[in-house]
């Protein structure tokens with residue numbers, strides 16, 4: 614079943630905690646599709662958002678997961694309970710985001726951008742959790758990075774409170790600048806004619822890379838962090854763990 618794309622409000626404003634939307638349809642698994650959403654759908658190692666959806670009747674549904682269907686265009690809100698009441702197509706509903714959890718994801722996600730800026734090796738994977746996260750790098754020389762040193766340098770970038778902003782480029786500009794893509798396992802969200810570039814620091818001086826995720830407004834908002842562990846994962850891979858303090 615092909616559904617129309619969902620307007621992804623979190624991409625223009627990651628700080629929206631509530632919105633009203635119109636129900637477009639219910640998929641065959643009972644997932645709810647809206648015309649627009651503030652719920653980030655699981656992708657790029659970041660879990661989908663959770664929260665509640667208030668129906669026109671006043672009834673409240675708990676949304677236990679948010680995922681994509683049809684590539685990365687249509688967002689599906691999955692009720693936590695299989696026997697949830699469901700809204701009807703055309704109905705107006707109100708979404709309320711589980712903000713505390715999302716903000717933890719935003720802080721970790723933004724700090725992983727800083728880690729990219731400090732560890733100049735190809736990224737092979739990553740994961741974002743509520744207060745912890747990791748990036749995997751293709752590094753042969755185990756001595757190339759040190760957890761103490763990385764912790765110090767991350768906290769320096771955080772303390773400097775660099776602004777995190779974004780701008781858009783065309784798919785053609787993206788294709789002409791493949792070096793901007795840091796994560797080999799996560800393709801930038803192309804195919805819609807334009808790609809969002811996330812910049813940290815003036816003119817992206819600290820970091821600049823394509824990303825469709827949710828970020829804090831400035832690095833100071835990340836708060837103090839630690840790299841508790843760097844693990845060897847295979848001959849060429851190093852897993853760098855991150856946690857908020």
Ligand SMILES: [Zn+2]
Nearest residue numbers: 811824826827
């Ligand atoms: Zn990002």
